[in-house]
Amino acid sequence: MHETEIAIVGAGPAGLAAAVEAAQAGAQVTLVDENARPGGQLFKQIHKFFGSKAHHAGTRGVQIGRNLLSEAEKAGVEIRLDTVVYGIYPDKRLGLACDSQSEDLKAASIILATGANERPLAFPGWTMPGVMGAGAIQTLINIHRTLPGRRVLMVGAGNVGLIVSYQLLQAGAEVVAIIDALPGIGGYGVHASKVRRAGVPILTGHTILAAKGDQAVERAVIAKVDSSGQPIPGMEQTLDVDIVGLAVGLSPLAELAWMAGCQFAHVPELGGWVPVHDEEMQTSLPGLYVAGDVTGIEEASIAMEQGRMAGLTAAQALGCLPSQEAEIKKIEVRQRLDALRVGSFGDARAIARQRILSLSVPQGIREG
Amino acid sequence: MRIEMHPILGEAQWGPKVTLMVDGKAVDAFEGEPIATALLAAGRRVFRHTTKRDEPRGVFCALGRCTDCVMVVDGRPNVRTCVTAARDGMVIETQRGLGHWGTEQILGEKGEQGHA
Numbered sequence: 164m165h166e167t168e169i170a171i172v173g174a175g176p177a178g179l180a181a182a183v184e185a186a187q188a189g190a191q192v193t194l195v196d197e198n199a200r201p202g203g204q205l206f207k208q209i210h211k212f213f214g215s216k217a218h219h220a221g222t223r224g225v226q227i228g229r230n231l232l233s234e235a236e237k238a239g240v241e242i243r244l245d246t247v248v249y250g251i252y253p254d255k256r257l258g259l260a261c262d263s264q265s266e267d268l269k270a271a272s273i274i275l276a277t278g279a280n281e282r283p284l285a286f287p288g289w290t291m292p293g294v295m296g297a298g299a300i301q302t303l304i305n306i307h308r309t310l311p312g313r314r315v316l317m318v319g320a321g322n323v324g325l326i327v328s329y330q331l332l333q334a335g336a337e338v339v340a341i342i343d344a345l346p347g348i349g350g351y352g353v354h355a356s357k358v359r360r361a362g363v364p365i366l367t368g369h370t371i372l373a374a375k376g377d378q379a380v381e382r383a384v385i386a387k388v389d390s391s392g393q394p395i396p397g398m399e400q401t402l403d404v405d406i407v408g409l410a411v412g413l414s415p416l417a418e419l420a421w422m423a424g425c426q427f428a429h430v431p432e433l434g435g436w437v438p439v440h441d442e443e444m445q446t447s448l449p450g451l452y453v454a455g456d457v458t459g460i461e462e463a464s465i466a467m468e469q470g471r472m473a474g475l476t477a478a479q480a481l482g483c484l485p486s487q488e489a490e491i492k493k494i495e496v497r498q499r500l501d502a503l504r505v506g507s508f509g510d511a512r513a514i515a516r517q518r519i520l521s522l523s524v525p526q527g528i529r530e531g
Numbered sequence: 532m533r534i535e536m537h538p539i540l541g542e543a544q545w546g547p548k549v550t551l552m553v554d555g556k557a558v559d560a561f562e563g564e565p566i567a568t569a570l571l572a573a574g575r576r577v578f579r580h581t582t583k584r585d586e587p588r589g590v591f592c593a594l595g596r597c598t599d600c601v602m603v604v605d606g607r608p609n610v611r612t613c614v615t616a617a618r619d620g621m622v623i624e625t626q627r628g629l630g631h632w633g634t635e636q637i638l639g640e641k642g643e644q645g646h647a
Contacts, residue, residue: 197595199614209539223539281592290599292576292589299593307568308543310532311590334534378587379576 167193167241169477170257170270172248172419175203176463177455177470178276179231184474184492185274186238188484193268194240195259197247201235202228203278204298205463207305209333210326212464224463225305231467251423255450272450272477275420276470279413279434279456284318287373289407293380297327297410304334312406316383317341318371324410325354331408332361339402342369342385344392351508370394374407383407413460423451428522432515433459441523443493444473452477459519461512465503472496533572549619558623566612566623567593567600578602578612582628602626606633 169185171178174196186192200206208224235242243261250258257268281296283289293312297319303309315336317328320343328338341358346368348355355365372384372394387398413434420438421427426447427436437459444452452473455466472493479489504513535543546562551569560569567590570578577587578600591599595614604610604623608630612623622634 199616280596283591290586290588292578292587295589295591295593299591302593303568303571303590304534305540307564308534308537308540308545309568309572310534311571313532333538335532379589 164256164267164269165193166269167191168270168481168483169193169272169274169474170195170255170268171274171276172196172257173203173276173278173455173457174198174201174242174244175276175278175455175466176205176227176231177278177457177466177473178203178274179228179235180467180470181274181276181452181454181474181477182240182242182470183231183234183238184471185478185483186235186240188475188478188489190478190481190483192238192240193243193270194235195243195246195248195257195268197245199245201232201242201244204301205231207298207301208463209305209330227463227467248419251419253423271481272452274444274452274454274470274473274477275417275438275457276453276455276466276473277416277419277457279460280416281409282412282414284371284409284411286371288375288380291374291376291380292378293376293405294374294407294409297323297408300406300408301327301330304336305330310334310336312380312404313337314339314404315406315408316371316385316402316404317408317410319343319349319408319410319412320345320355320365320367321349321410321412322351322354323413324408325350325358327408327410328358328363329354329361332358332363336406338363339404340364340366340385342366342371344368344370344388346390371407372399380405380407413456415457415459417457420446420451420453420457423448425451425453426522428519430459430515430519432511433461433519437519439519439522442472442497442520443476444469445476445523447524450477450480459512459515462503465500468496468500468503472500549617551617551621551623553623554625560617562618563616565593566602566604566610566615566617566621568613569617570612570623577625579626579630580628585627601630603630603634608632 168191171194182192182194205224205228246261281298317324374380375382386394425438438446454469454473478484549562551558558573588599591597593613595611600612601609
C-alpha cells in the first residue's frame with residue numbers, strides 16, 4: 164500500500180489547482196487521473212477565458228493548462244496517469260487500477276475533482292454513428308486534429324454548443340444550424356454573435372425529431388416547437404448533415420462521493436445530484452473534499468478557485484499552513500469566486516450554491 | 532479529415548506514420564494518437580455492432596467513458612479505441628456483440644477446419 168498526505172482524484176483544472184496550492188504549502192500531494200494526459204478538458208479549450216486578470220481573462224484554456232501543469236511539477240506534485248480510481252474506503256484509502264494491476268493509496272485527506280459527464284439526448288436514431296457529444300467533437304478537432312464529419316447540426320445553444328460550433332468552423336467544417344428547444348439562446352451573447360457573424364443560423368424553439376441514415380447519420384429532422392415544447396406538425400425540416408452534436412448539458416461525475424457515503428443534494432441549476440459541502444469544499448465526511456464540476460456544473464475558472472480552496476483547506480488541516488496565512492488566502496479565493504459569479508447566469512448559480520452551503524452542517528456540530 | 536492548419540493552433544504536429552491492419556486492410560495512423568481518430572480520418576464511421584440488435588455504433592464521447600467505440604485490438608475485445616494509442620502493426624477488427632479473444636482470421640480458419 165502506498166501512502167501520501169493528500170490524494171487528489173482528477174487532474175483537470177480543479178484537481179491541478181488543488182494540487183498546486185497544497186504542494187506549495189508543503190504538503191505531499193499525489194494526483195491521480197485515468198487519462199494518459201493531465202489537464203482534463205482544459206487542453207481542448209482554445210478560446211480565451213473571461214473575467215479579470217486574476218481569472219486568466221484573455222488567456223486560452225490550453226495555455227492555462229500548461230501553466231498549471233508546470234506549477235504542479237515545480238511544486239513537486241506526484242502525478243499518476245493512466246490510473247483509474249475504482250474505489251474509496253472509510254479509512255481514506257483509494258483503490259487504484261493501473262496496467263491491469265490494482266493497489267491501494269492511503270491518504271490523510273482526499274480531494275475529489277472528478278469533473279462531469281456530457282448528457283446524452285434520446286431521439287430516434289440517437290445511437291447511430293455520427294451522433295456525438297459536443298465535447299467529443301471538441302476533443303477530436305482541437306486535440307487530435309481530426310474532423311469526424313463535414314456538415315454538423317449542433318443541438319443546444321448554451322455556451323458549449325456555441326463555442327464548439329465556432330471551433331468547428333475554425334477547423335474547416337460547416338455548421339448547418341444550431342438549434343435549441345428553449346425560446347432563447349442560453350449561452351453568452353459574445354459567443355452567439357461570433358457564430359452568427361459567420362453565417363450560422365441559431366434556431367431557437369426548435370428540437371431534433373430524428374437522426375437518419377443507413378449505417379451512420381446522413382440527415383437530421385428538426386421541427387419548430389410550440390410554447391409547451393411540443394413539435395408543431397407540418398413544421399419539420401430535413402437537414403443534410405453527417406454529424407449531430409449534443410450540447411445539452413453536463414452531469415457531475417460523483418460516483419466516488421456516493422461510494423464514500425457523502426450527503427447529497429439535488430440542485431437542478433448545477434446539473435443534478437451534488438455532494439453537499441461547506442464553503443471550504445469539505446463534504447459531510449471529515450477530510451474528504453470536493454472541487455470543480457463534481458460539486459455542480461459551472462466553469463473552468465470557478466473549478467480552479469474551488470480547487471485552490473480545497474487544496475488550502477486540506478493543507479491547513481494537515482498543519483502545513485499557518486492558519487493566518489491560510490485564512491488570508493481563502494479570503495482571496497472567496498473574492499475571486501464572487502467576482503466570477505456575476506450577471507444573470509452567475510446569480511442563479513450563486514443562489515443555488517447558497518442552498519448547498521445551507522445544507523452543510525458546521526464542523527463543530529457534526530463532530531459533537 | 533485531418534486538420535493540418537488551424538487559425539489558433541497553427542500547423543499540426545503529428546507523430547511518426549504507422550500502419551494499422553483494420554479488418555484486413557491497411558490504414559494510416561500517427562503513432563500515439565487514439566486508434567479512433569485514425570479510423571475517423573480514414574472515413575470509417577461504424578466501429579462495432581451491438582449484441583442484441585446488431586445496430587451500428589461509432590465514436591460518441593471520445594473520452595473513454597461510453598464504450599460505444601470498442602473494437603477487437605490485437606485479439607483483445609472491448610478495447611476503447613478513443614483512448615488507446617495507435618502502434619505500428621496493430622490488428623484491429625470491427626467488434627460484433629461482445630467480441631472475441633484472438634484474431635478473427637485465426638478463429639475463422641479453426642472454424643472452417645472444425646466444420647470440415
